Amino acid sequence: MTPDNPLLAETGLPRFSAIRPEHVEPAVDALLADYRARIDALLASNATRDFASVLLLGEELEDRLNRAWAPVSHLHGVADSEELRKAYATAQEKIVEHASELGQNRELYAAVNAVAGRAETAGLPRAARTLIEHELRDFKLSGVALEEPARTRFREIANELARLSTEFEEAVLDATDAWSEPIASEAGLAGIPESGRAVLRAYAQEKGVDGWLVTLKQPSVQAVLTYADDRALRERVYRAYQTRASDQGPNAGEFDNSARIEKILALRHEAAQLLGFRDAAEESLATKMAPSPDAVLAFLDDLAARARPVAQRELDELRAFAADELGLSDLQPWDVGYAAEKLREKKYALNEEELKPYFAADAVIAGLFAITERVFGIALRQREGVDTWHPDVRYYDLVDADGRVFAGAYLDLYARSGKRGGAWMDVCINRFARDGGREVQAPVAFLTCNFAPATATTPSLLTHDDVLTLFHEFGHGLHHLLTEVDYPGVGGINGVEWDAVELPSQFMENFGWQREALDLFARHWQTGERLPDELFARMQAARHFHAGLFLVRQLEFGLFDFRLHREYDPARGARALAILDEVRDEVAVIKPPAWQRFPHAFTHIFAGGYGAGYYSYLWAEVLSADAFERFEQAGVFDRATGEAYRQAILAVGGSRPALESFVEFRGREPRPEALLRSYGLAA
Ligand SMILES: [Zn+2]
Known part of the structure; x- marks a missing residue:
């Protein structure tokens, strides 16, 4: 190994000023080669498979790789250059390949299994036992424990899903780029503040267009739907944005994700069943705190029942305000953000500049x-x-x-x-x-x-x-x-x-x-x-302004995502739009038009890691609000409470189930009341 490569230093903080793009690949190559060699040596030897020889070796090799890779990946994020981007991409591909190779290594899986089966393992510290459990769980979730032909089929599905996710995301990006609308005169921008106009001007300059350009990028959509006085413009933007990558709207059929949604759900369901789960929702919970699919659904339904009346009151107030003061007697989905901003200004007159x-x-x-x-x-x-x-x-x-x-x-x-x-x-x-x-x-x-x-x-x-x-x-x-x-x-x-x-x-x-x-x-x-x-x-x-409306939207996303994965039925298909309708009947107070196609751009669950996991945002918020309530009761700076929180939750990290940590701190299981109070929704 090259001793002068700063990425290979074994101790101390990274020497950022010395790291060059040309250090990246040689360092990663050397570390991965050593990693492979040491795993091969372990598997070839007759030495006892115990915690030190198998698990600690893995921890050591991962740590060495992380010490080199963390600064590179960080520099890629905060001080990027073209050379670094290239070096990063090449090395990252090798690291991903290496990780999947490890995940598919049957002998390594057998070695971890052997460690788990040893009598002395039961006497190891909690963190060590959890490390073994997690390793075994992850091996199982990667399909390595399956016998043929299931193992090969599982790998095929994984590859196919990776491809479909990428295609799904690309379709959304392409659909986002495919629509824009130039605005030639200042009058067309009425209501949009200077910061929003600057964004639209920059889009125009980028495209070499005079004036301003409304696009489907987030800041543009935000500026128009929140501020534009031109109602017809708001409607066009809403329609184009809410039908991206679907069979509806101005680019109907061009980037349509409908078939990908079907295929992704079918393959996730098949993969989950190969692993022995009832469905993809159950599989998703294997790495989560929520104890069962029913518990997740009950959690979301309970919050929905509490939030919906509040959201309905907020909407009624907004409707009355829009009719009386904005002349909008038939409040439409493309008016909601606009009217809400006007109402917020009127009620609180709060602006960021003041703070x-x-x-x-x-x-x-x-x-x-x-x-x-x-x-x-x-x-x-x-x-x-x-x-x-x-x-x-x-x-x-x-x-x-x-x-x-x-x-x-x-x-x-x-x-x-x-x-x-x-x-x-x-x-x-x-x-x-x-x-x-x-x-x-x-x-x-x-x-x-x-x-x-x-x-x-x-x-x-x-x-x-x-x-x-x-x-x-x-x-x-x-x-x-x-x-x-x-x-x-x-x-x-x-x-x-x-x-x-x-x-x-x-x-x-x-x-x-x-x-x-x-x-x-x-x-x-x-x-x-x-x-x-x-x-x-x-x-x-x-x-707390429109907290109820915010919450029912989050619940709509969460319930839709979870039920979609829970209720997949090979005989009937995904039924995505039908399930969305049912969810909206239960929780939504604002019904979007029938042509709206929000699922087709829901990259969180179809291209990100949130499939059957979108509920996590609210789940964690219940935990944090409930934990903080103990501080509110004891005094927010109470040192003893701080110490209890530090020991029960922060100090133990992932070494035991989060529920156990929470119960140790709170003396009971989590309850949603504190969250509802923090949203101003409690009685
Ligand atoms: Zn965060």
């Missing part, structure tokens, strides 16, 4: 750290001189009450070119206790946001949404960094059930709504004035 001066980025960060110190007894101390990828990036040591540095985090706050949009937390280094805990590798996280940087005259000022985003990602970060699990595979966020992994992140968002917490940092950057009570009250009131 921003109270959220200077440095003050918000100091406030977030102060909250962390009070609640969890942990300080974050900036360390200078750490090698990073951009001068704006800061590095923090996490220090416990005894002054011991036990973890670290990079914070990259500002938007810039070459950086992917959005906000996320990613693993840089996993906690790994080697040699019976005598040598501990400290966990390190990447926290990435895309906030507006400082200008010549103002510091970086955040919107309240930005503040919540930062708290959210920091919550994921704490989950990763406060882990006390010895093995990376089940430490921090790794190995946590899908529908529970957003618990720590959504939990942290709650602090962004607490007066006591805001008082630690929300001060006017020029005058030092504390966020006025009157403004805070308007923020709180606006938070």
Whole structure:
């Protein structure tokens, strides 16, 4: 191996300034070759198959690969270049291929099975046993445990599904690009604010068109449906957007996903049955916290019954307002966003610009750290001189009450070119206790946001949404960094059930709504004035605006997705539109027109990983609201409650079922009341 390749360093933080695109492929090749050789050597030897020789070897090899790959994948996200993109794509393909090869390795599966069967395994620590259970589960879900001809058929299905997902997503992208409408005169933009017009002007410039261009990209659709006074324009955009990749609308039949939806559901059903599940919904729950399909449906139905009357009241109020004040006596789906925005302005007169001066980025960060110190007894101390990828990036040591540095985090706050949009937390280094805990590798996280940087005259000022985003990602970060699990595979966020992994992140968002917490940092950057009570009250009131309508929409998506996978019947087909109608009869208060084809662009479930899992968003929100309620009862900064939460939930990560962790913290199973209260829906 090349000793001067910075990606192959075995200890310390990544040397970002030394990493070049040409280091990527040789490093990944070397690590994968070594990985294969060591697995082959294990399987060829007669040595006893025990936890150390099989599972710990796997953890060690995965960790070495991650230490090289995490910085590359991170740079690809935050400091991309054409050369890096190429190197990344080539190496990623090899890593994916390697992972699927491992997942299909029958001898390795037999070795893990042998470890599981050993008498001494029962006496291993909980985290070790969970690691074994997860490995076996994942081997089974990958089809490797099947006998022929089922095994071959399962692999065929997996390949076919991968192809269909890609095609589904491409059809949505192509349909999105295929429609646009130029607007030549300023009058056509009436109602759209300057920020929205700038977006439409940029689309026009991109296409070499004069004036403005309305497209089906999210910011354009948002600007038109929320603000455009031209009702006919709103209707055209709604129609084009809500019929993308379908048999309806302006491009009917051109990118139609109808047949792909049928095929995807048929193949998912067949694959699930090959693995011994009743259906794809049941299979999906194998890696989730929800105990059964019936429990998921009961959960969604219960929330729907509670949210629907509230949504109906909100809609009635909106209808009356639209008729009286906007002259819209027959409120249509393309009017809802527009009328709602007008009503919101009238009721709360709350605008982001009014709040921003109270959220200077440095003050918000100091406030977030102060909250962390009070609640969890942990300080974050900036360390200078750490090698990073951009001068704006800061590095923090996490220090416990005894002054011991036990973890670290990079914070990259500002938007810039070459950086992917959005906000996320990613693993840089996993906690790994080697040699019976005598040598501990400290966990390190990447926290990435895309906030507006400082200008010549103002510091970086955040919107309240930005503040919540930062708290959210920091919550994921704490989950990763406060882990006390010895093995990376089940430490921090790794190995946590899908529908529970957003618990720590959504939990942290709650602090962004607490007066006591805001008082630690929300001060006017020029005058030092504390966020006025009157403004805070308007923020709180606006938070619950149309919460019922929002919730029934989420429930519509969640129920549709779950029932679609649960009720698939080979004799009758997917019945996607019929199920959607039934779901809408149950939960929706606004009935879209018969030509609406929302499923055809539902990439979350047909091209993303959310198939029979969309309910996870609400499931995790119930957990986070319910967990936070204990803090509200004890005082939001209560140190003892913070310690209990840290030990029961953050420290154990994926090393045991999330339900067990939750029950340890809360003293009972989760209940939806706190969520309903946080939405302003409780009595
Ligand atoms: Zn998240």
